[in-house]
Amino acid sequence: MYLSHFSLTHFPFERTLHSDELFASSSAAEARVRLNHLVELRGIGLLTGEVGSGKTTVCRQLGATLHPGLHRLFYVPLSTGNVMDMYKAIAWQLGLPIERNRASAYRAIHTEVCRLATECRIHPVLVIDEAQHLRNDVLEDLRLLTNYDMDSQPRLCLLLVGLSELRRRLAMSVHESLAQRVVVRFHLSGLARDELKSYVEHRLRLAGTSLPLFEPGALEALYQATHGLPRKVNRVAHYALSAAALAKAKQLTAEHVQCAVEEVQ
Secondary structure (H helix, E strand, O other): HHHHOOOHOOOOOHHHHOOOOOOOOOOOOHHHHHHHHHHHHEEEEEEEEEEOOHHHHHHHHHHHOOOOEEEEEEEEEEOOOOOHHHHHHHHHHOOOOOOHHHHHHHHHHHHHHHHHHHHHOEEEEEEEEEHOOOOOHHHHHHHHHHOOOOOOOOEEEEEEOOHHHHHHHHHHHHHHHHHHHHEEEEOOOOOOOOHHHHHHHHHHHHHOOOOOOHHHHHHHHHHHHHHHOOHHHHHHHHHHHHHHOOOOOOOOOOOHHHHHHHOOO
């Protein structure tokens, strides 16, 4: 495709980056600060953002920075299913056998969380992704999982991750008890307009070039087409590089970006 044309070592906008290679946008940096505070509080947190805003990436970074001797992150992507499906997914992450009924599953998970906290001095961080799709009873049981004896310290940190719809769900009266327990809320936005150039240059530099391949007009067109959402930026930029290579251009213009936008739609 365009690797040889631009002398790149790999496709700059296709590869999943390691946590230490990720670009630190202002919104993502603030999200990490908020989530680290949540882990310290061992409470319930809410991370929302549009599709492709980088929520999962922020969660990956959180897991990579947690001290393994103090915390352990369990990532559960739940989008559908009933309460038992939720318990099975969490039990699997914790390495527990699957229980046959709801009460037994709850007790097993509750006991394991207590064991990790008291015997191992490790506090679990449970991340539930795609939480906007969860049924009301599943959300309620997740709240119950964070309940411990009144005289004990919090032992389970719960992070609910999802689209903006999740905030609206928790504002409903049926979820008042859960909403009142949320101690950290953050909405992750995309790259700011003045961050896009640095982001693109960062990805290109990791792929072996420091040349300014994107003209200013191309960067503006890229921002207009993607609103700075990283996943969209990556997709459009990838196809824009292909369009420029086919045209044997040394730099990308707004026209190349527009060709990419038409191709990915």
